[in-house]
Amino acid sequence: MGIDTQIISNENTESYTVGDTRLTLDSLRATTIKAAYTTRFVSAELNRNPQDFNIVASSTMAPRAGDVVIAKVTEIGKHTALQSPHSRRQKLFVGQEVMVAYGDRYAPDQFLAHVPANLGPCQLVAGGGVASLVEQQHASIDRATELEPVGLLMRGGKVVTLSDFAPLSIDNPSVNASAQVQGHRVPVIAVLGTSMNSGKSTTLGCLVNGLSNAGLRVAAGKATGTGAGNDPNLFTDAGAFSVCDFTDFGYPTTYRLDYDTVRELLVSMIQEQSATGADAVIIEIADGLFQGETSRLLCDPIFKEHVDRVLFSAQDALGAKAGEKILLDAGLDLAAVSGVLTASPLAAAEARAHMESEIIDTFDLCDPQVASALLPTR
Template sequence: MAIIAESLPTQTTAARNEVQQQIDAQRARTIRAAYTTRFVAAEMQRNPQDFQVVRRANMAPRAGDVVIATVTELGKHTRLQSPVSRRQLMFVGQEIMVAYGDRYAPDQFLAHVPQNLGPCQLVAGGGVASEVIEQHASIDMATQLQPTGLLMRHGKVVNLADFAPLGIEDDSPRPAQAGAQRPPVIAVLGTSMNSGKSTTLGCLVNGLVNSGMAVAAGKATGTGAGNDPDLFTDAGAFSVCDFTDFGFPTTYRLDYETVRDLLVAMIREQSATGADAVVIEIADGLFQGETSRLLLDPVFSEHVDRVLFSAQDALGALAGERILREAGLDVAAVSGVLTASPLAAKEAQSQLATPVIGTFDLCQAEVAAALLPTH
């Protein structure tokens, strides 16, 4: 009689190829965490035993997934912003904790989340790992990373959204006053990155604070980094948040509905602080994908009362004024890099219906207060 051997269970190919490393207290202290991963890092310091680093052949990261990686070659970014925004110097061979994300930066990198855990690049000093698609001709190649694996907790890949203190669908934890009206909201936009948006916003915040107002500020879109929130705090804003507080390393390539809901949630959150005014930065230029869609969305004009525009030159200022007015937005003033040149500012003012105001003039109480909506 033939004997039929009972088949024994075998490991799957994925299981055989899995590498899992436990995080202990010493390794948790050694790994250099980034600004984008600050909330995850805080929990890992408290309970390192809950975390593992896992690598499988079929792992495909998503935006926001946290990765432990080794620095293999230094390039454009030689420093990594720490959870408190200190620019910590990196060394080849160090392990860092960053988040996968897409990046849109005309002056630096266009980068997309890779489809596997192969070698990738550090595309932002705030802590964003990605695959460079294009880069500006004037900058160095990106710093190179070799992922060890994705961070996991309780059998699940850790995503920034898991530890974010705010959510786009959540009501503000701050109690709203009965019958309270939304404070005035000013959005700061610009011709492009490095047009002076953040400095313009910081000076406006400072001027409003100098006028006796309590100001809340936020950055609704862009690439995660601590520079701008720190600037807003230094300027005098008593409440500051950015999109990383909602669990996003960057906002590039998010579903448009998510970007729109994020803006609304941020304004809602900062309005609930009891602020007398809310100022919000919208990153990059008017032609950037999510920015251009936001401007034409009725939700934007419903939640934003006035716009302060930063430009690099007179021609950009004129084009920006036209685009914003055609979108039906109330342009309060033009400022930014162009105002560093008196000649450029005069050129712009000769062509604009909107007043041109020097960036640091916005620190004056009467100048800043005059930009608030009158209704």
Template sequence: MGIAPIIEEHPTPTSALSSVRQELGARTVAAIRTAYTTRFVGAQLQRNPGDFHLLGGAALAPAAGDVVVARVTEIGQHTALQSAEGRRQKLFVGQLVLVAYGDRYAPDQFLAHVPLDLGPCQLVAGGGVASRVESMHASIDAATELEPLGLLARDGQVVNLADFAPLQVHTPSAGASAQPAQTRVPVIAVLGTSMNSGKSTTLGCLVNGLTNAGLDVAAGKATGTGAGNDPNLFKDAGAVSVADFTDFGYPTTYMVRYEQVRDLLVAMIREQAATGADVVVIEIADGLFQGETSRLLNDPVFSLHVDRVVFSAQDALGALAGEQILRAAGLDLAAVSGRLTASPLAAEEARANLRTQVIDTFELCDPQVATALLPRS
């Protein structure tokens, strides 16, 4: 049986459609499980619980990034919620979770959009994204069900992830944009054919190889769905600095206005370059046909800030198509790697048909292999 929230309702008498303020009791706050996406908000909530309350009511329509306290009503595809540190917190019916509304585009899992009300919704990502499922892959379970209790608010205003994000898209660190073009830090982007093509593992191995060569490497994930797995992998691989889009206040980047996605990429590169790293490696999530990824590749801003590209593919045919798309966009494709290299046959097919070198993923941990992918001076 779940912990019953200690909540007092105070309807605001301005109109029949006004929001309802609900005070959070100490037991309720203590019982809430914070997700990876809401880690910065959750830290403040636990530190100063009296500063926050909930807002509910028929008039409220959540927006992407708005933070919600919800009760788990049925366990489905996601049986655990990633903590601020990326630990899998086992979920139980009746538990309270602090998650963020967001859209999701995941061919292997869910297509979901932010609902127009505070009615029942689903946990569509283990990192802590609440949304309403529109379609799903045939091989997975139905999404874990959530019952929103209300939007988290402070001083009567709904809390959005951006309110507590440590980084801002339009306010890069001092000196981040002051480097002359000829002396700026080299930047490598890792892309892939689709979700689960091996991008994060490829990036992690590349970070490790460059680190083994004695270089300070800063890593980032510019697009995708908020989760702690990849940032933790990059740290474990040896990155001296790691950032992802959740550090800028985005639970996901799907359905975010394209100009914001582009500015986010630039801000992340600048932030990581400002750390003093010798090289910056950035992951671009999902596949080349995904909306914002496709636009980024053909945007002059991308080639202005990214020097070389490493491509992850699941099979040889996907690798060939990716090579053609990336070269047509005028990008410097340094290597192909990813899941296809787990199969000697698939890797051999790729080598026989690609102009680009194919490198086994874990060979990227070799310092000589990794440094050979750096931009040519």
């Protein structure tokens, strides 16, 4: 490790001179750092060419969402494991180094956290690999796992960000996606919910499975939320032949992204997945209808332009009824209501007594006839 003065460039090509602590990585050091799901594309390049990277720390550095940081685990809390690039749960131990990405998090059941202003101590706020500074947390959970940043990962004098190695980009669509804009329109269903843990991902997975059982090629994606491998893996297991999420576009989370980026991300994801040769595209929108970016998307004409129908997941009858009203008032085509609500016959009966929309048990969506009936008709 040595002390140097050098020019450091951030992701927006701003340059500044600082006295920094710079650590050159060798292949052994690179292989001992535990990479996270969010940093999987960066990790692949680091393992191939560790000599191209170094770790730089300075008191004047201000990290940004998407910057890759090497940090030491100093205390185990809520997250006792870190999802690997292949989404395996890697048990964490104090003193280990991890490679995660800075990001903001909005999770009513867990943490509200924002990217810190410096490289001081912070927390692991998501098992998929998000470092942030906790501002609030749910009363029922443990405090977040503590991290001490060693420094930002750098390559060629620039701070490494997730977008540097992401396979997809909202600014540079793939050739197939560009052609798709002028070509055949693939049916698109969006899955939304009342909140976290309302059953959105399971609902989407069952719908994918049902459409696959009907002989259709289904592509799936998760357009907003916090980076983790659980949901993409579920969609793949359910039968989707093509799966992506916002981390494939270089974002660790979508919370606090500027709204134009959020809407462009949704459209780009739909176009990329439509261009795969899919017969149907199913997209999850994270969190609940009142969450900031979700609420704005529902009222945006671009949502109705690119999404044909919505499938809604609810935790209880009242939430189902309220969600139905919000979605219909937004002028959206509500195909049906499902989710955690349907695990309770009593709750489902309450909902059916007060709603116009069809209530479908989550796992009934695996039936090819039930699933196919939800596709838009043109």
